[in-house]
Amino acid sequence: MMRRLLSRLARAKDSLTTRSLGLEDRFHTAIIRHTNNFGSTTWLGRPIWQNVFDLWVIQETIAEIKPDLLVETGTNRGGSSLFYAHLFDLMGHGQIITVDVQKLHDLSHPRVTYLIGDSAGEAVLGTVRRRAAEVTGPVMVILDSDHSEAHVRRELEAYAPLVTPGSFLMVQDGVIDVLPMLAADCPGPLPAINDFLLQHPEYELDVERCRRFLITHHPKGWLRRKPGS
Ligand SMILES: C[S@@+](CC[C@H](N)C(=O)[O-])C[C@H]1O[C@@H](n2cnc3c(N)ncnc32)[C@H](O)[C@@H]1O
Known part of the structure; x- marks a missing residue:
């Protein structure tokens, strides 16, 4: 009962109809328009579909956590x-598994395993769970596939147990639920994140990381698994 009420309150607070756009949101909207939502951003000539502020926070987090996987x-x-693999090359440490329902590139890198399939499907999850069980150090997860509320809910439940205490489960693109220009894709990740946090006391929101450069595609996106949990 109390959880349902808290969930409704969080939903209302994030809701596009109850919020007025502040300076940050208006600036963010202008950046998204100007860059075609970072649609032509590249890393060493390869398309990378990320807000560059957020990419820097990911870099800082990877350097801090030093994930095995x-x-x-x-x-x-x-x-x-490829960007994460190059960071791992510089650190001399770490492997990546990346998943998509379709193959849209011709890349290969010794640190990267490319899986094709539904990220919330048992075939992919079986492989990822086996690989996570093989490593002894930190496991970190970044969710950047289908951003619909329903899919993010499935991914959060499936991937949360794989993240090691002290590391991060990062949920991308909650901005969908914040900026009116992206409202066509609502409901996106934010309601799923709000409910997940209510149901998983072993996770907490890292507000500082979410607010690092003010302009972010991932509001409430940095979920830390509490040390010792
Ligand atoms: C926002 S893009 C990823 C951008 C990429 N991480 C980057 O930064 O360049 C989302 C991708 O998720 C894939 N996708 C959609 N639904 C999926 C699912 N159920 N499982 C795995 N991948 C999915 C799409 O095919 C698309 O390529």
């Missing part, structure tokens, strides 16, 4: 997994 759902044209 980073799991990314949503490979797309491969630029983000």
